[in-house]
Amino acid sequence: MNLRRAAIKACAVALATWIAAAQANEHQNTFSFALIGDQPYNDFFEPATDSLIQYLAQETDIHWILHVGDIKGGNEPCNNELITRRIAQLQRSEKPLVYVPGDNEWTDCHRPSNGNFNTQERLNFLRQQAFSQPNSLGKTNFKVRQQSSHPYPEHLMWTQGSTLFVSLNIPGSNNDLLNPKSRKTTSKKAEQLLKARDQAMNAWLGEAEALFNNPDTRPTETVIAIQGNPIDGSGGASTNPAKNGYTSFMIRLVKYIKATGRPVLLAHGDTHRFKWDKPSLERFGGTPETDALFYRVEGWGHPFMNAWVQVKITPGSAQPFEARSISLPSPTAQN
Numbered sequence: 001m002n003l004r005r006a007a008i009k010a011c012a013v014a015l016a017t018w019i020a021a022a023q024a025n026e027h028q029n030t031f032s033f034a035l036i037g038d039q040p041y042n043d044f045f046e047p048a049t050d051s052l053i054q055y056l057a058q059e060t061d062i063h064w065i066l067h068v069g070d071i072k073g074g075n076e077p078c079n080n081e082l083i084t085r086r087i088a089q090l091q092r093s094e095k096p097l098v099y100v101p102g103d104n105e106w107t108d109c110h111r112p113s114n115g116n117f118n119t120q121e122r123l124n125f126l127r128q129q130a131f132s133q134p135n136s137l138g139k140t141n142f143k144v145r146q147q148s149s150h151p152y153p154e155h156l157m158w159t160q161g162s163t164l165f166v167s168l169n170i171p172g173s174n175n176d177l178l179n180p181k182s183r184k185t186t187s188k189k190a191e192q193l194l195k196a197r198d199q200a201m202n203a204w205l206g207e208a209e210a211l212f213n214n215p216d217t218r219p220t221e222t223v224i225a226i227q228g229n230p231i232d233g234s235g236g237a238s239t240n241p242a243k244n245g246y247t248s249f250m251i252r253l254v255k256y257i258k259a260t261g262r263p264v265l266l267a268h269g270d271t272h273r274f275k276w277d278k279p280s281l282e283r284f285g286g287t288p289e290t291d292a293l294f295y296r297v298e299g300w301g302h303p304f305m306n307a308w309v310q311v312k313i314t315p316g317s318a319q320p321f322e323a324r325s326i327s328l329p330s331p332t333a334q335n
Contacts, residue, residue: 029161029316034065035309035323037227037269038102038301040086041073048305049089055328056308057094063160064095064136066311068269068299069102069171069227078109078117080125087129093138099130101154102227102269103171110183119176119183120193123169127153147207150200157208162315164219166208168201168249170226172270174234175245198248205256212260220316221263224253229270231279231296250284257281257290265295265321267311272301274309276323297323 034056040049056062071086072078083105090097106126109117131153135141147155156167176197179190211217228234230246241247257264275298280291299309312322 030312030314031063031160032061032310032312034059034062035068035267035297035299035311036065037068037100037299038070038272039305040071040089041302042076045302045305046089050092052305052308052328053090053093053097062095062310064142065093065097065138066225066267067097067099068225068267069100070104070269070301071099071102072104073302074104074108075111075113076104078105078114078122083122083126084129087126087137090130090137091139094140095138096136096141097138098136098144098156098158098165098167098225100167100225100227101126101130101169101171103173103176107171107173107176107178110180112182116182130154147200147204150196150203152197152200152204155200155204157204159219160313162218162220163313163320164208164211164222165225166204166222167225168204169197170201170228170230170246170249172228172234174243175228175230175249177243177245178234194245198252201249202252205252209256209259212262219260219262221265221313221320222256222260223265223267223311223313225267227269229268229298230266233268233271247284250281254281254285254290257286257293261293263293263295263320265297265311267297267299269299269301271298272304274298274300274307274325276309276325295321297321300325 036052040046056065067090072082076082090099106119106123108114109119109122131146134144134146136144142158145157146153152169154169158165175194177190177194179185179187208222211219228246230250275296277296278291278294279296280286281294297309297311300307306328307325310324310326314320
C-alpha cells in the first residue's frame with residue numbers, strides 16, 4: 001500500500017513538473033506585434049509616421065509591425081510617385097513590417113481629386129511595389145506565403161510559433177462595392193470584381209483551415225488582418241446583405257471559426273479609433289460558441305498619430321490575445 005502511495009505521489013510530482021514546464025514554455029513563447037494604419041494622410045504628416053516607425057524599432061517587446069492599409073489620404077493623388085514614396089517609407093522600418101492594402105491607395109483612386117485612375121490598374125501597380133517578393137517589408141524581413149493561384153499576391157500567410165497569420169485585401173469603401181459615377185464602370189462589373197476577390201478570399205482561408213488538419217502544422221490560434229471595418233464601418237451597418245460588401249467575408253469568417261475551433265483575432269483599420277472588443281457574429285450565422293472564440297482589434301489612424309496598439313499573443317492559451325493602446329512619450333518627456 002505504501003509503495004502504491006509512493007508511486008501515486010511520484011506521478012503527481014511528475015505531472016506537476018510537466019505542467020509547470022509547459023506553462024514556462026508557453027510564457028517564453030509569448031510575443032507582441034505593433035498595430036498601426038491609416039497613415040500618413042498627407043505630406044505634412046509623413047514625418048509623424050516616420051517617427052512612429054522609428055520609435056517602434058526601439059521597442060524590445062515588439063517583434064514586427066502590422067500596417068493595416070491606407071498609406072495615403074482619401075484626397076491625395078494616386079500617382080506613381082506618391083505610392084512609391086509611401087511604400088519606400090514602410091521599407092525603411094528597422095523591423096519587419098507587413099502591409100495590407102487600403103482603399104485609399106487603389107479602391108478610391110477613381111476620384112477626381114485622386115486623378116481619375118482606373119482602380120484595377122492602381123491595384124496592379126501597388127502589387128508591383130509592395131508584393132513582388134514573398135517577404136514582409138522592412139530593412140529586415142521574414143518570409144511569407146503569397147496566394148499565387150488566383151493570383152492575389154497581396155494575400156499573405158505566415159506563422160510565428162504556433163500562431164497563424166493571414167492577410168486579405170478587404171478594404172474600406174464597403175469592400176470596393178461602392179460605385180460612384182467617377183468610377184466609370186457598371187454596378188454589374190463592380191459586383192463581378194468583388195465576387196472574384198471573395199472567391200480568392202474563400203480559397204485562401206480554405207488553405208489556412210487545412211493546416212489544422214495536420215498535427216505537425218496545427219496552429220493554436222489565427223490572426224486575420226484586413227483594412228476595412230466590416231463590423232461597424234462602411235457597409236457594416238447595412239441591413240441588406242446584398243448591399244454590404246463584407247457579408248461574404250463575415251459569413252466565411254464564422255465558417256472558419258467553426259472549422260478550426262480555435263480563437264481568431266480580426267485586426268483592421270478604416271475607422272481610425274482604437275477598438276478592443278468581442279462583437280457578436282450572430283447576424284452572419286455565428287453562435288455563442290463562435291462568439292466566445294472571436295476577438296476584434298482596430299488600431300489608431302489619422303489624425304491620431306501619437307498612439308499605437310500593442311497586440312500580445314500567448315500561443316495555446318484559452319484567451320491568447322491581449323491588446324492595449326500606448327501613447328508615444330511627449331517631446332519634453334524624451335529630453
